[in-house]
Amino acid sequence: MGFFDKVKDILDDFKREARRKEQDRLPNEEVALKYKNVPAWLDSVSKPFLKDISIHLSETIDSLAGEKLQLEKDIQVLTSAKIEETQDKRMERAVVNNRKALLSRLNIFCNNVRFQKDAKVSKLSDCLHSTKKQMNSLMSDTTKNFYFVSSGIPTHSEDVKKDLFEMSKSVDSAIKYLEPLKVKMKSIDDSNNIIEEIDSLFLKNKEADKDILSGNKKLKELVSFEKTIEKKLKDIEKGSDIKKLNDRNEKHRKITCKINGIKGRIIQTISPVSRALRKYSRVAQLGGKDEERLLELYIEDPVAAVNQDDDMKLFKKVIGDVELHVSRGSITLKDKLKSKTISAISKLRTDRELSDLKKKLQSLDVEEKTLSTKIRSDKIMKKKEELEHRHTKLFSDIDTLKSDISEKEKSIQSIAKDIKSQVKVLESKLSSIGNYNVKVSC
Numbered sequence: 001m002g003f004f005d006k007v008k009d010i011l012d013d014f015k016r017e018a019r020r021k022e023q024d025r026l027p028n029e030e031v032a033l034k035y036k037n038v039p040a041w042l043d044s045v046s047k048p049f050l051k052d053i054s055i056h057l058s059e060t061i062d063s064l065a066g067e068k069l070q071l072e073k074d075i076q077v078l079t080s081a082k083i084e085e086t087q088d089k090r091m092e093r094a095v096v097n098n099r100k101a102l103l104s105r106l107n108i109f110c111n112n113v114r115f116q117k118d119a120k121v122s123k124l125s126d127c128l129h130s131t132k133k134q135m136n137s138l139m140s141d142t143t144k145n146f147y148f149v150s151s152g153i154p155t156h157s158e159d160v161k162k163d164l165f166e167m168s169k170s171v172d173s174a175i176k177y178l179e180p181l182k183v184k185m186k187s188i189d190d191s192n193n194i195i196e197e198i199d200s201l202f203l204k205n206k207e208a209d210k211d212i213l214s215g216n217k218k219l220k221e222l223v224s225f226e227k228t229i230e231k232k233l234k235d236i237e238k239g240s241d242i243k244k245l246n247d248r249n250e251k252h253r254k255i256t257c258k259i260n261g262i263k264g265r266i267i268q269t270i271s272p273v274s275r276a277l278r279k280y281s282r283v284a285q286l287g288g289k290d291e292e293r294l295l296e297l298y299i300e301d302p303v304a305a306v307n308q309d310d311d312m313k314l315f316k317k318v319i320g321d322v323e324l325h326v327s328r329g330s331i332t333l334k335d336k337l338k339s340k341t342i343s344a345i346s347k348l349r350t351d352r353e354l355s356d357l358k359k360k361l362q363s364l365d366v367e368e369k370t371l372s373t374k375i376r377s378d379k380i381m382k383k384k385e386e387l388e389h390r391h392t393k394l395f396s397d398i399d400t401l402k403s404d405i406s407e408k409e410k411s412i413q414s415i416a417k418d419i420k421s422q423v424k425v426l427e428s429k430l431s432s433i434g435n436y437n438v439k440v441s442c
Helices: 003-025 035-080 089-112 121-141 143-152 154-238 241-283 289-300 302-308 310-328 335-350 353-377 379-431
Strands: 029-034 436-441
Touching (some): 035 121, 035 154, 121 143, 154 379, 289 302, 302 353
16 A cells, blocks of 8 residues: 555545534434334445445455465565575574464465455444454464574565454555544444344234234134024024933933932942951962952942842851851950940841842843933934034134133234234334434334
């Protein structure tokens, strides 16, 4: 860079700083924008500003690319340059070793540094700061290397050092130029990012709205369908055929009540000896596994045991054995329980209550099954059950759909709050781009 070019840059910097200070003194311009017009307004405000920066940085990148090219050429010259002869062989070895280390670091630096001329301003700014950081590290880490290499190859090592200093000055100049513009640049970047976030929220809002409309349409259809089914069920209840079915259902209910009553009586009848039966099962010696299983069933499920015990043979046998064991004391029970158990066994041995209850239960079971078959095969019953099943499912679907719509409505409220919050941040960022007081309405 020549002397007059440097003077021109200094004058340009002075003019830009003067313009910036003049703008800072101007009163804020009130700007009211519809959100849909914000991107165009931001573009109109930021484009000239970013264009000036881009032009300036592009010139810097061109200059740096040229300086880097010169550095690479001088590195090649340094690579093949002869070392000045000296009487001190140790110094010569030091020069050779340090040149090797220096060339390695210089080549790594050249390979890592990239100047993208057509990149965005923010990328160019990042590139400059990254280059500055790499150069600082390079200069710091190679001080010793340059010292030894300069003693044996003074001219060419100085050329390389000069190239690095020229690049460093170009980078420093560009960073200095960008420094007062960083806030405005960041505000522009932040504004664009916030606009993307708000656009994403509006898209979510639109999708949620679409889901609500679709949900409400489907809900209307389901409610209409539910009313149709309810009407059909009411028509069935009003029809003449339903009386016969209702009579059967009522008869079935009464039979079921009787069955449950008899089951309860069977359990009550066996209950006083259940503890003795449980103790007996541990010492019993029966005819086989079937009898052992049936004994266990008398303990766990007396009703099932009574139903399966043919002519109550096993029970009669077991109850006699139990009475004998209790009387002899081989089955130990507390005095009060022992007395009650013996009394209950005596009654069971002489009373035919269990047998009578079994006959009644089996008779009622047959009647209940016959009636159940008739009820299930009834056309009206089948139709009613089908309609009731469909009605239950519809009710569940409607409830789920209402819940989904409610969640979507809450989501829209949340999105609206987020948009409002983001718009406030956007107003602040847009206002900080220049002398503006920006208000945005959605």
